[in-house]
Structures are given as structure tokens and as C-alpha cells.
Amino acid sequence: MLCQFSFQNFKSYKEETTFDLQATTISEFQESLIKKEKCSNLLPVSVIYGPNGGGKSNLLQALACLITTVVKPIHDLGNTREKVIIQQGFSAKPFLYDSISVDEPIEYRIFFRTGDHEYRYYLATVKDEIYAETLDRKTFGGKKSARIFYREGEEISLGPILSKEGVNTKVNEKMPFLSFLAINYNISVIAEVQEWFESCIIRSYGNPMVEMEVMFSEDTKVKKQIVMLLNDMGIDIEDYRYDSEEKQLFLKRTMEGTPYELRLSEESDGTRKLIAALPALLVALQEGRLVVIDELDAKLHPKLLRYVISLFKNPKVNKRGAQLLFTSHDMSTMKNTVFRRDEIWFAALNEKRSSEIYSLYEIRHEDNERVKSTAAFDKQYMEGRYGADPYLQNMLSGGDWD
Numbered sequence: 001m002l003c004q005f006s007f008q009n010f011k012s013y014k015e016e017t018t019f020d021l022q023a024t025t026i027s028e029f030q031e032s033l034i035k036k037e038k039c040s041n042l043l044p045v046s047v048i049y050g051p052n053g054g055g056k057s058n059l060l061q062a063l064a065c066l067i068t069t070v071v072k073p074i075h076d077l078g079n080t081r082e083k084v085i086i087q088q089g090f091s092a093k094p095f096l097y098d099s100i101s102v103d104e105p106i107e108y109r110i111f112f113r114t115g116d117h118e119y120r121y122y123l124a125t126v127k128d129e130i131y132a133e134t135l136d137r138k139t140f141g142g143k144k145s146a147r148i149f150y151r152e153g154e155e156i157s158l159g160p161i162l163s164k165e166g167v168n169t170k171v172n173e174k175m176p177f178l179s180f181l182a183i184n185y186n187i188s189v190i191a192e193v194q195e196w197f198e199s200c201i202i203r204s205y206g207n208p209m210v211e212m213e214v215m216f217s218e219d220t221k222v223k224k225q226i227v228m229l230l231n232d233m234g235i236d237i238e239d240y241r242y243d244s245e246e247k248q249l250f251l252k253r254t255m256e257g258t259p260y261e262l263r264l265s266e267e268s269d270g271t272r273k274l275i276a277a278l279p280a281l282l283v284a285l286q287e288g289r290l291v292v293i294d295e296l297d298a299k300l301h302p303k304l305l306r307y308v309i310s311l312f313k314n315p316k317v318n319k320r321g322a323q324l325l326f327t328s329h330d331m332s333t334m335k336n337t338v339f340r341r342d343e344i345w346f347a348a349l350n351e352k353r354s355s356e357i358y359s360l361y362e363i364r365h366e367d368n369e370r371v372k373s374t375a376a377f378d379k380q381y382m383e384g385r386y387g388a389d390p391y392l393q394n395m396l397s398g399g400d401w402d
Helices: 056-076 177-184 188-199 220-232 269-287 302-313 377-382
Strands: 002-008 017-020 045-049 106-114 117-126 129-139 146-152 155-158 201-204 239-243 248-255 258-263 290-294 323-327 344-349 355-359
Touching: 002 056, 017 056, 017 355, 045 056, 045 302, 056 106, 056 117, 056 177, 056 188, 056 201, 056 290, 056 323, 056 344, 056 355, 106 188, 117 188, 129 177, 146 177, 177 188, 201 269, 220 239, 220 269, 248 269, 269 290, 269 302, 302 323
Parallel strands: 045 323, 045 344, 201 290, 290 323
Antiparallel strands: 002 017, 002 106, 106 117, 117 129, 129 146, 146 155, 239 248, 248 258, 344 355
């Protein structure tokens, strides 16, 4: 489970930027929170709004870059632990609007939970080479973190756990030491971290080719679940089948007693989108994975988007702590009946053309009052009161915050 992600010097982001999925103390949707004894509560869903070019996609791409930088070399050498890896990579580029940042490190910091531990991983790269890297671990409720390893340039120091394993510290300058350890050794602490990174699901529906990539399963139980969810979303089918000769997915329906099959390519945009997205979302809910999706609302009816959100916020469905992080332009779901205030985030450019993010919970009126939980979030956003439309400097402008 993702707790917090920070990064800097990545595309439109120059300064250190922190995205937090740790729940604040507000009372909304308490029943939907992911709870663990001796740990802070986590959010099951977070959405990022903002104008085009404001940095929404770049935030998700920064997270995707960190994850795939670790996973890709492991995958390329066939040493993965997860059977199903659903990820797409993005190029890492430093901040675009000055001449200094191009030679400075792109830095990532991630704080996550898996098994019985909390991990903090730091990675810094310069022109695709590893500049620095650190991995720390803490037991739930523990007071101190244990250093697993530390790397700066070619120098690598090992914590007590790895020192006992006698691992080699000579690694290619372009490969994360974490990936190197996962490829060459069977060490439980590394395996636990490796499996978490591999479990993360990354999709961008701003890319039309992704909608053509359809996951499907012939497992009877899985098929039944997918068909049931599609029916709940208003897509009335009885079954599906994949024709290996035609390389086509067919959806089955019965009309007035007569069975029909329709190629997926002949279905509506919304149906194709759901068929492409739903299996990955189902895998996440079944296995407690993190799902990162850019433009989840593209070609998706607002009611269907709301239904997807509700699956992750329903503890009876989301029993293993899956999380959904996505960008959206859809205002119809920006409501207090759908989201907590700390689940809504905004991305926008400041006066220096650098992206910044902030949550709805962080916004305060000039008298230091927060936006109320009963406010019409979508209406106030469209009126420019939240600052992400058009620019960040309007964030704390005056107005009625009822």
C-alpha cells in the first residue's frame, strides 16, 4: 500500500513535490479507509484534477518512472516474482524550463507498506545513471528504521541484513541496486520489496493503443466476476470468448431467444474502455494492488466512473487494501458524496511555469478556515476558488467557503 510519494526535477516539476495517501483526521468516509493496527490510516482512492498542461499526468509519470526503473531490468532478465505484471513505462526528463536542472539529479522518494513492514526507498538518477539509492525498513509500530543499503555513485554500504548474505556490491551504473539484488539473490527482505513494485498497475488511457490491450481470463470464476461487474455497469452480456485464429475478443448476448456475438472492435468506445480497464481493476481488488491510471474518465460515462470509485471505497469489496490513483477532468464526480477532501488533489503551474500540487483539504480561506465538507466542490472549482483553474496563485483568493 502506498503511503507517500515525493519527487523533484521531473518534467514540469522543479521543486520537491509530495503526494500523500495517508488519511487526515477528517470524519468523511471513515468506513472506507484502509486501517492497520499501529499505523496511520490510508486512503483507498485519490484523484488529481487540473488544467491541461498543469502537471496531472507528469505526477503519475514520475511515480511510474520510479516503479518501472526498478521492475524493467528484473522483467527483462526473467526474474520476476509476480505472475501478472501490468505496467507501462515513461521516459524520465528533468525540469524543462531552466538550463541548470538538466544536469541535476531527478529524485524519487517512496514510502509504502507490504507484509509486516513499512519501507522507504530513495532513488536519484542523472541522465539514466544511478546517482544515489537507499532502502530502509521498519516493523509496524517500531520506533527505529533499519538500513538495508545505501548507495552513492559507485560506493555501496550494506546494512546488517545484507552484510550477512555476502552480496556483491559491483553493479552497473544504470541499474538500481535493488533490481540487481532481486535478479541475483533470494533474500526475503528484497523479495518483499520486489513483489510490491511488481504488483503496481500502471495504465494511461490518454494513449489510444492502451485501449487495444485487453486482458482476459478463461478461468470460470474470473469470467463470472467480470461479466457480473459489466452487467452492474449497464453492459448486458452473458459471456465472452477469445478467438485465437482471428485474435479477436467476442462478447455474447441473447436477444429474443437468439444468441449473438459481437467483436470488441464493433462495440462502443465506453464498452471497449471498460473491457480494457476492468480486468486490471479486478486483479487489483482481488490482490490488494496499487492502480495508477492516467485519464481514467476518458470515454467513460460519469456513472461508470463513480461505480469504479465505489468499488475501491467499499471495504466489503476492497478487502485487501487496494488503492486507485487517477487523473480526471470529470467534474460530475468532484462531490462530497464521492470523495473526502483529502482524496481530491489539484495540479497547476505557478508563475515560474513549475507544477505544484495540493489537496482540497489543504486549501484555506484568508481567515484560516478550510473548505467545508458540505461545500459544492465542483461548483467552487469551476468558479476558480481552488486555484487549479487557471493557476496556482489564485488558491487562497477570497470568497464564500460555505
